[in-house]
Amino acid sequence: MARYIGVDIGGTNIVFGVVDEASNCLLFKKVATEADKGSTHVIQTIAAHILDLAEQTDEPILAVGVGVPGFVDHANGIAVSAVNLGWENYPVVAELEKLITIPIYINNDVRLYVYGEALAGAGRNYKHVLGVTLGTGIASAMVNEGQLYYGSGNRAGELGHITMPGNTYACKCGLVGCLETIASANGIVRQAKDAIIQGGNSLLKLWYPGDQIDKVTALDVSNAYDQGDILAIKVMEDTGVYLAKGLAYAINFYSPDLIVIGGGAAMAGERLLGPMKRQLQASILPLYWEGLSITIAQRVEDAGIIGGALYAKNQLS
Amino acid sequence: MARYIGVDIGGTNIVFGVVDEASNCLLFKKVATEADKGSTHVIQTIAAHILDLAEQTDEPILAVGVGVPGFVDHANGIAVSAVNLGWENYPVVAELEKLITIPIYINNDVRLYVYGEALAGAGRNYKHVLGVTLGTGIASAMVNEGQLYYGSGNRAGELGHITMPGNTYACKCGLVGCLETIASANGIVRQAKDAIIQGGNSLLKLWYPGDQIDKVTALDVSNAYDQGDILAIKVMEDTGVYLAKGLAYAINFYSPDLIVIGGGAAMAGERLLGPMKRQLQASILPLYWEGLSITIAQRVEDAGIIGGALYAKNQLS
Numbered sequence: 001m002a003r004y005i006g007v008d009i010g011g012t013n014i015v016f017g018v019v020d021e022a023s024n025c026l027l028f029k030k031v032a033t034e035a036d037k038g039s040t041h042v043i044q045t046i047a048a049h050i051l052d053l054a055e056q057t058d059e060p061i062l063a064v065g066v067g068v069p070g071f072v073d074h075a076n077g078i079a080v081s082a083v084n085l086g087w088e089n090y091p092v093v094a095e096l097e098k099l100i101t102i103p104i105y106i107n108n109d110v111r112l113y114v115y116g117e118a119l120a121g122a123g124r125n126y127k128h129v130l131g132v133t134l135g136t137g138i139a140s141a142m143v144n145e146g147q148l149y150y151g152s153g154n155r156a157g158e159l160g161h162i163t164m165p166g167n168t169y170a171c172k173c174g175l176v177g178c179l180e181t182i183a184s185a186n187g188i189v190r191q192a193k194d195a196i197i198q199g200g201n202s203l204l205k206l207w208y209p210g211d212q213i214d215k216v217t218a219l220d221v222s223n224a225y226d227q228g229d230i231l232a233i234k235v236m237e238d239t240g241v242y243l244a245k246g247l248a249y250a251i252n253f254y255s256p257d258l259i260v261i262g263g264g265a266a267m268a269g270e271r272l273l274g275p276m277k278r279q280l281q282a283s284i285l286p287l288y289w290e291g292l293s294i295t296i297a298q299r300v301e302d303a304g305i306i307g308g309a310l311y312a313k314n315q316l317s
Numbered sequence: 318m319a320r321y322i323g324v325d326i327g328g329t330n331i332v333f334g335v336v337d338e339a340s341n342c343l344l345f346k347k348v349a350t351e352a353d354k355g356s357t358h359v360i361q362t363i364a365a366h367i368l369d370l371a372e373q374t375d376e377p378i379l380a381v382g383v384g385v386p387g388f389v390d391h392a393n394g395i396a397v398s399a400v401n402l403g404w405e406n407y408p409v410v411a412e413l414e415k416l417i418t419i420p421i422y423i424n425n426d427v428r429l430y431v432y433g434e435a436l437a438g439a440g441r442n443y444k445h446v447l448g449v450t451l452g453t454g455i456a457s458a459m460v461n462e463g464q465l466y467y468g469s470g471n472r473a474g475e476l477g478h479i480t481m482p483g484n485t486y487a488c489k490c491g492l493v494g495c496l497e498t499i500a501s502a503n504g505i506v507r508q509a510k511d512a513i514i515q516g517g518n519s520l521l522k523l524w525y526p527g528d529q530i531d532k533v534t535a536l537d538v539s540n541a542y543d544q545g546d547i548l549a550i551k552v553m554e555d556t557g558v559y560l561a562k563g564l565a566y567a568i569n570f571y572s573p574d575l576i577v578i579g580g581g582a583a584m585a586g587e588r589l590l591g592p593m594k595r596q597l598q599a600s601i602l603p604l605y606w607e608g609l610s611i612t613i614a615q616r617v618e619d620a621g622i623i624g625g626a627l628y629a630k631n632q633l634s
Contacts (some may be wrong), residue, residue, distance in 0.1 A: 087496055130471040142570075145469070151423055151461070151572025152445040153608050158569040161602055165482035250564040252475040253459075255468025286489055291470050 003059045005050055005102075006116075006308030007066040008109060009033065009042075010192030011084035016049050017302055018057050019309035025302045027053055035085045042085065043092070047099035054102070063316050064102050064171035065308030067109035068092060072154065074107040105315045109304060111148050111157075113262065114141035116307025121299040122260045130256035131297070132159060132247070133263035138180035142254050146314075149254075160184070162246055183242040185218040185265040191235045192221050202231035222268045236268065247276070248283035255288065262297030269296060320376045322367055322382040322419075323433075323625030324427060326350065326359070328401035333366050334619055335374050336626035340437035342619045344370055352402045359402065360409070364416035372420070380633050381419050382625030384426035385409060389471065391424040397501045426621060427456040428465050428474075430579065433624025434458035438616040439577045447573035447613075449476060449564070450580035455497035459571050463631075466571075477501070479563055502535040502557040502582040509538050519548035538554045539585045553585065557592030564593070565600035568609065579614030586613060 001021055008015045010033060018027040035042060046066070054061045070082030075095025079085070095222070096104045108114075114131030123129035123143065132140045138160035138231035142149040149156055160180035161173055163310055169181035181187055193213055196202055203224045208215055248257065265272065273294065281289050299306060325332045327350060328339040335344040335596055346366055352359060363383070371378045376463055387399030393411025396402070414423045424432075431448025440446035446460045455477035466473055477497035478490055486498035486507065498504055520541045525532050536549055541549035564576065582589065590611065598606050614621060 008383060117409050125392075144466075149461075149466075151576035153572060153604070155572035155604060155608070156570060157572075158602070158605075162569045163600060175600075175602065249479050250570055251617070252479045253473060253567055253570040255470060255472040255474075257469035283492075285475070285492065287470070287472060 001059050002062045003311050004309035005064045006305035008304030043095045063312035064104045065312030066106045067112040067304050068090050069109045072108045105312045110139040111141040111199050113304045114305035116303040117260050117297050118143035120306050122295050128256045129258045132262045134184050134265035135263040138184045143255035179246040183239050188218045188221050195231050197246050200231045203229045206254050218265050225271050236271045237275045241279045243290035244276045244279035251284050251288050259294045265294050319379045321626035321630045322381045323622035325621030334622035335370050360412045380629035381421045382629030383423045384429040384621050384625050389425045411532050422632045427457040429624035430621045431458035433620040434577050434614050436627050437623045439612050443575035444575045446575045448577045449577045451501050451582035452580040453503050455501045496563040503533045505538050517548045520546045528630050535582050542588050553588045554592045557589050558596045561593045561596035568601050568605050576611045577614050583613050
């Protein structure tokens with residue numbers, strides 16, 4: 001039986017996994033990225049752990065798929081811009097090929113995460129999967145009948161940077177009102193803090209008195225929600241409504257049959273999905289609503305690894 | 318040299334063309350649809366003219382592609398819902414195959430129009446073409462590297478039914494604020510009439526006094542614009558701004574490298590595209606703007622025919 005290795009490079013950690021033909025992650029490894037030590041160090045770390053995993057595996061490793069956080073030219077194996085790693089037009093595949101003889105493919109980390117979830121997670125029984133990650137920002141990718149959708153310049157799927165009327169937050173991209181400024185995990189925190197600064201009452205004020213308010217996380221807002229905190233409930237409601245209005249556009253253009261929500265804020269579950277679904281039903285044609293499933297990502301831990309491994313496998317054939 | 322026939326069924330007329338391997342339309346024919354005489358009559362009309370064109374052509378006709386106005390199950394050759402023709406779950410391909418032995422394929426008329434424009438019109442040198450038609454309503458289709466994008470249930474591309482904040486017009490689909498209620502050819506007329514009813518001054522009032530205001534067309538608004546009519550200029554500006562805001566969403570999701578605008582209102586040209594482009598540049602990331610061309614459809618007369626013929630040709634291979 002053949003094996004594949006999936007690698008998911010994050011700003012803090014790199015995770016590795018050996019994946020079998022049935023999309024099981026057999027071996028798992030997590031190491032520090034240490035991007036500050038330079039690109040060569042990171043590449044050497046990745047190569048060493050790939051070789052180590054290959055040695056631990058009896059079956060042959062046919063290919064490696066690597067997810068890079070940022071803008072990736074997957075056809076040429078280049079990380080065009082990965083800000084968190086400090087990489088600009090960095091030839092990841094060429095550099096790794098100096099150290100490893102196994103075929104290597106790279107792609108954007110969110111695309112591979114959604115690819116893994118679509119093919120071997122919540123999307124297994126769906127043909128048109130829109131995956132959305134709610135974290136520091138908002139990212140998305142679309143998989144149609146097993147194929148990633150890229151668009152011109154691989155720029156498709158910028159759900160995080162559609163501008164939402166009523167949202168006055170400035171985005172670091174230069175636009176005003178981007179969806180990710182208000183409906184990401186960071187956006188949830190921002191809304192809660194702003195409501196408190198404007199005099200709103202909340203358990204969050206008790207938990208984080210005075211200047212400590214800056215330490216509030218999206219998980220805290222979710223916990224306050226569970227205590228019946230009115231401010232937290234309003235933040236979750238508003239976030240769900242914004243998300244729904246953004247997704248309504250994506251649905252009209254892509255027509256997915258499944259939307260998978262992943263990333264940190266997905267852990268809020270129905271607290272967020274409840275209001276989101278209610279608004280969504282009011283915002284799209286019944287034809288879309290009836291054909292649509294919405295769920296939380298299944299493979300939270302290893303979707304990126306599985307996606308990388310499956311992507312590499314499918315590039316071979 | 319092989320030939321293909323493209324057929325474009327409209328509510329009023331059906332147009333036919335014989336198309337060669339270089340996407341030239343060699344023979345052209347236009348007949349009345351007469352949908353009121355029933356589906357069998359329409360099918361017999363189509364079959365008779367296909368056979369007639371085949372007889373006039375020395376080269377063999379390898380396939381026929383037919384555009385149907387409405388919701389089409391192209392894989393099974395069924396017109397699921399074509400309101401203007403009175404067709405519901407009508408097996409167009411099976412019915413035509415009773416009368417013709419040439420392989421026949423059908424698809425949605427707008428998809429074939431955009432397919433023709435993408436492959437043999439303004440999109441010839443582009444890889445990711447978003448086509449938009451501004452007529453009674455607004456429709457769109459996306460062609461990626463020569464492939465039409467369908468989405469789940471073939472429902473992708475409903476640009477006309479994304480709801481636009483600030484637009485309070487009710488749409489016949491049941492939603493409020495759909496883009497097509499305000500930015501289609503009909504939407505242009507509606508805005509002009511409403512502005513006049515609310516006391517606005519305009520040449521249109523001189524041209525169509527009193528109750529005759531109901532006869533205003535989008536072309537009249539365009540003509541008033543050319544006379545420096547302030548009301549008409551504002552209508553075109555507002556329409557362009559709404560269109561841009563809707564297209565901004567499509568660009569973030571699809572990442573086209575070309576947007577082709579067709580349909581009746583496209584004849585307004587820069588009157589509409591000028592304000593549209595200005596707003597668009599402010600609404601999308603510079604990365605998108607720099608990689609994007611915007612143009613008016615080239616093959617106004619025969620894009621649907623060419624698209625049908627090319628679609629049929631490519632289904633064969």
